[in-house]
């Protein structure tokens with residue numbers, strides 16, 4: 001029986017025969033050349049396209065024998081859509097484009113993507129960076145979420161929009177620049193990687209209580 005082919009980023013589809021692949025598109029930002037390439041490949045191999053919640057464009061209906069050729073033609077890396085790792089960093093338009101934005105969510109989000117996308121962890125992890133409290137990147141439902149405030153950034157932990165939804169807890173409000181946010185997120189990821197537990201981060205936050213977790217991370 002066929003299964004996902006993790007090393008090729010291929011997810012077995014409902015027909016139990018063909019696969020979907022999702023190239024890594026950091027922050028969902030896609031230049032016209034990349035879009036054209038995706039469309040050209042989709043047309044050539046008669047594939048369907050689907051936008052994903054992780055701001056990717058999935059190509060659906062790929063035959064197993066075409067996987068290597070299609071990845072070579074795309075000249076892109078797979079997005080971490082499966083496996084126990086940092087799956088996605090969802091990023092809203094922030095001050096780059098949005099009139100409501102108060103901080104540069106794209107800048108911070110792309111730095112997080114460069115550091116963590118596909119990093120292997122005890123369980124899957126999603127991140128979200130929003131440029132204001134409206135939280136269009138759904139930061140409150142991410143394992144690690146960041147929301148811009150008028151004075152800096154709010155870091156949230158333990159969110160999950162899965163089968164057992166959980167709203168993230170506020171870890172800390174940071175009033176300095178994004179470098180401090182990166183330092184704190186690095187501490188969270190390192191702690192989680194060394195936790196020895198194979199559950200989502202939210203489960204650990206729940207068990208410890210947010211006050212103890214905060215002390216553990218920020219001490």
Ligand code: SF4
Pocket residue numbers: 092093094095098099100101102130131132133134135136137
């Ligand atoms: S979270 Fe705020 S800055 Fe980001 S897209 Fe939504 S309204 Fe705009």
